[in-house]
Amino acid sequence: MKLYAISDLHVGFEANRRLWATLSPHPGDWLILAGDLGETEEHLRFALGIATERFSRVLWVPGNHELWTMPGDTDTLRGEARYLRWVEVCREHGVVTPEDPYVVWPGDGPPCVLAPLFLLYDYSFRPDDIAEDHALAWARETGIECTDEVVLHPDPYPSRPAWCHARCAAARVRLDAIPADHGTILINHFPLRRELARLPAIPRFSIWCGTRLTESWHATYRARVVVSGHLHIRSTQWIDGVRFEEVSLGYPRQRSPDRDLEHYLREILPG
Numbered sequence: 001m002k003l004y005a006i007s008d009l010h011v012g013f014e015a016n017r018r019l020w021a022t023l024s025p026h027p028g029d030w031l032i033l034a035g036d037l038g039e040t041e042e043h044l045r046f047a048l049g050i051a052t053e054r055f056s057r058v059l060w061v062p063g064n065h066e067l068w069t070m071p072g073d074t075d076t077l078r079g080e081a082r083y084l085r086w087v088e089v090c091r092e093h094g095v096v097t098p099e100d101p102y103v104v105w106p107g108d109g110p111p112c113v114l115a116p117l118f119l120l121y122d123y124s125f126r127p128d129d130i131a132e133d134h135a136l137a138w139a140r141e142t143g144i145e146c147t148d149e150v151v152l153h154p155d156p157y158p159s160r161p162a163w164c165h166a167r168c169a170a171a172r173v174r175l176d177a178i179p180a181d182h183g184t185i186l187i188n189h190f191p192l193r194r195e196l197a198r199l200p201a202i203p204r205f206s207i208w209c210g211t212r213l214t215e216s217w218h219a220t221y222r223a224r225v226v227v228s229g230h231l232h233i234r235s236t237q238w239i240d241g242v243r244f245e246e247v248s249l250g251y252p253r254q255r256s257p258d259r260d261l262e263h264y265l266r267e268i269l270p271g
Contacts, residue, residue: 001107002026003114003269004055007034007063007189007229008248011043015252020047022261023054030105031055032114032268033095034229034247035063035189041075044086048093059096059103061116062086063189063230064208068151079155079163083118102174105185107269112224113178117171117188119214122161125194125206139204146208168213175221183224185268191228192217196244199231218242225268234266243271 004026011017037047037060044066051058066086069078077085087097096103098118105112123135130138139145148160157163178184190210191197197209209230218226218240225243232250236243247266249255255264 002029002267003032003105003107003185004029004265005032005034005187005227005245005247005268006249006265007227008036008232008250009033009038009047010036010065010249010251011038011047012040013252016249017046019249019261020050023050024262025054026056028056030057030059031265032116032185032187032227032247033058033060034187034227035061036065036229036248037063039065039068039070040073041085041089044089045093048090048095052093052095057096057103058093059114059116059187060090061098061187061189062118064146064148064152067153068147069153070151078153079157081155098171102178104182105269109270110183111179111181112183112185112269114185115175115178115187115221117167117186119167119171119188119190119192119211120160120164121190121208122164122211122213123207124212125197125209126204135207139207142202142204144202144204146205148208164211165213168211175217178221180222183222186217186221186223186226188214188226188228190230191244191246192226193239193244195239196228196237196246197231199233218244225271227266227268234264 090097098116102113154160154163192214197206229248232248235246
């Protein structure tokens with residue numbers, strides 16, 4: 001029995017839809033979908049339908065793309081209401097979300113809780129000498145601005161950082177309740193530590209990549225593995241003896257055309 005992970009399927013791209021449709025059956029195995037499956041309900045249902053057919057259990061966390069409300073869309077749900085709609089769609093498919101009770105990994109080894117998280121970002125992944133109220137201007141100085149600034153609405157919260165802080169506070173309450181003899185697999189679309197948000201081509205994009213509030217969570221919550229996506233830069237890194245996995249598939253131009261989908265499934269457990 002194995003636990004796999006992948007993120008950033010972006011099935012709005014036809015090439016990615018075709019690739020995702022080739023997913024092989026993994027009877028008995030579990031799969032983490034770590035956000036940015038697509039932008040619409042049709043995208044989400046397509047990705048989940050294939051995943052739940054091929055794996056015995058699936059877990060999902062949202063990325064920023066799932067939260068986009070595009071101008072002219074017939075679906076006008078915004079912010080938290082949009083997120084909760086996707087939670088409903090996941091539950092229709094039997095998929096575990098950040099709003100559901102955490103599940104304990106039934107495989108071999110010490111007890112381990114799988115913790116899907118939805119934490120967002122608060123612009124704190126920036127240099128120490130850049131004030132919070134100058135973070136956006138700092139990024140824009142190099143011509144960088146995330147589409148989220150136009151289409152990711154924080155309703156009913158006053159801002160994306162306020163929504164982020166509320167999500168982090170709620171998650172900590174649940175994580176604090178995990179028995180002390182249980183390890184965790186922490187699952188979030190955005191990386192939990194600032195040094196992981198390294199994007200060589202667009203370094204100041206880091207402000208849209210997470211929050212410093214989570215930088216100690218891997219130690220505090222006894223993580224065996226921390227799973228994230230968002231960066232479109234697949235990697236395995238070790239920090240304080242904990243394995244951090246970035247598991248993005250990414251846009252068609254960002255992957256090798258001669259590699260099949262199985263190459264992009266990252267084994268999380270046993271590891």
